[in-house]
Amino acid sequence: MQQPPGFVDPLHPTYVCKLRKSLYGLKQAPRAWFDKLFQALHSLGFTQSSSDAFLFVLNGPQLVIVLVYVDDILVTGPYPHLCQHFIQQLGAQFPVKDLGLLHYLLGLEVHRSSQGIFLHQTKYLLDLLKKTNMEGAKPCCTPLGSKKLDHSGHFLSNPTEYRSIVGGLQYLTWTRPDLAFVVNQICQFMHAPREQHLQAAKRVLRFLKGSISHGVWFTKGSVHLSAYSDADWAGCTIDRRSTTGYCVFLGSNLISWSAKKQSTVARSSTEAEYRSLAHTAAEITWVCKILKDLHYHFSTFPTLWCDNISTISLASNPVFHARTKHVEIDYHYIKELVLAQLLKVKFICSEDQLADLHTKSLSKTRFNYLCSKLPIGLISDPPSRLRGCIRENDKSSKSATVNNFVTVN
Known part of the structure; x- marks a missing residue:
């Protein structure tokens, strides 16, 4: 640090100024x-x-x-x-x-109706399409094609454009659960993107062009906590790692979702599903802590749905099987929750596995079917009720009403 030009003390040239209060723009x-x-x-x-x-x-x-x-x-x-x-x-x-009732916060738009609260990012998406010159693009039905991304093809001459698009798409996942998997895929090539990766990112923009005003609904109803966990075993053709996907619901409201590649290679589909189950259980535990801080306590245990019978048996059986010696100890966290009767793990058929949306590329029919089970839609559409997926609790509770948005100058 040096003394400011014009304010140098000739008697103490090595001294610097001492701040009496923090200045805007400084790290502290x-x-x-x-x-x-x-x-x-x-x-x-x-x-x-x-x-x-x-x-x-x-x-x-x-x-x-x-x-x-x-x-x-x-x-x-x-x-x-x-x-x-x-x-x-x-x-x-x-x-x-x-600023009164909340309508806009950090790119999130909030609308209220008799059905509930609707969150979307229409303005942010329109700005992103304009920035990327995709306003006149032809819409497509799914965000990701059937061909898996790899390291083939020519490198991009200007990788900054690709990184800018992907960064913009990442923020859209706050209100678009249907983008979680594809954004996870294109984020894996940020270091050295190629032409096929840029085409995949532009396909996502084309998909968004046809669903600009889509968002997430939040409605009053039951407060039973449930989650769906799934994994695509060795889905990555490059390093053969699996992808973890989960959806967490509070009643019929989708409150948390994720698509993430696992840190190590799984030696079996059971191990991949077991790891995914552990990650989902950790997310459920965090949600329970948040709700406890909000002075709410559940009368029933959270339910975790999985479509792998072997994984459910492994999580529920206290006997340590020899075939699971290679599984890291921290993934047995799910078994402790089940044995302590803090979490119930149940089977669900693969057809109704909602987390399948976050683990692999799907056909148009399958993609639309799973999206219809989630509370995703337009502000004029009635919110989804998870028909055929989970049983809602008949008990209802008062939901907090968003009152004010305040800014401090």
Whole structure:
């Protein structure tokens, strides 16, 4: 560090300026701001979630939830007057601007109707299509073709374009579960993309061109937690690693999904499914902790659906089989949950396995069938009810209403 030009002290040329407060743009500025906001929320009676550092919940019988992203704050809860009271308290310490009901946040658009809450990214998608000159592209039915991606073909002369497209598509997966697998596939070639990879990325844009206004529905209903777990054994032709896919539902609402390549090669389909089951169980555990922080406790155990009978037997049987000695110890986490009766693992036929959408490339018919089982659609479409997949609990509960979106200047 050096003294600023024009303010050099001739008596102490090696001295530097000491900051009395954090300046915007410095590396320590975000941490200093969050520490100050944390102290303010703590003084108002809020507790930081142990599972999400940016989630704060008001202590006491009445619920107020605060979600923080830098200087954008989302305030929600079943009691609007308490939310308004909190905003007034926060305004006494910071220059707060109340933007009213949440309509737009970080590229996510929120619409409310009598059916529930609809999240989508139409504006962001239109901007992405314009940026990539794909506004006039011809739509296609599926985001990924039947041919698997590999390292054949010519290298791209300008890989920056490919990386920019893939980066933009990654953010779309927040409201588009149908893109999870294909985005996972094209992200694996960021280092040295080829022509076929760019064509695959543009195919995704063509698919999105035909479903611009699609998003995810959230509706009131049962609060039973369930998940679907699947794995495509040795699906990658390059390194023969398997792909893990899961979908987590709260009632009929899809709240978490993932498509991820496994870190090591599985020696059997049972091992691949078992690893996928363990990853899904970890996600369920995290969701349960979040809901516990929100003062909600389940009356029934979460249900995990799997289409591999051998995997279910391995997770439910306390006997350590000799054929599973090669399985890493941390993947037996699922067995501990089952033995502790904190999780139920049940069989589901492969036809109704929703996580199949996140593990492999599917035909048009199969792809559309699985998408119809998910709460994906237009704002004018009624949300899906998972017909034929899971049994919904008849008990209903009050769902929190999004009240206010606040920004701190």
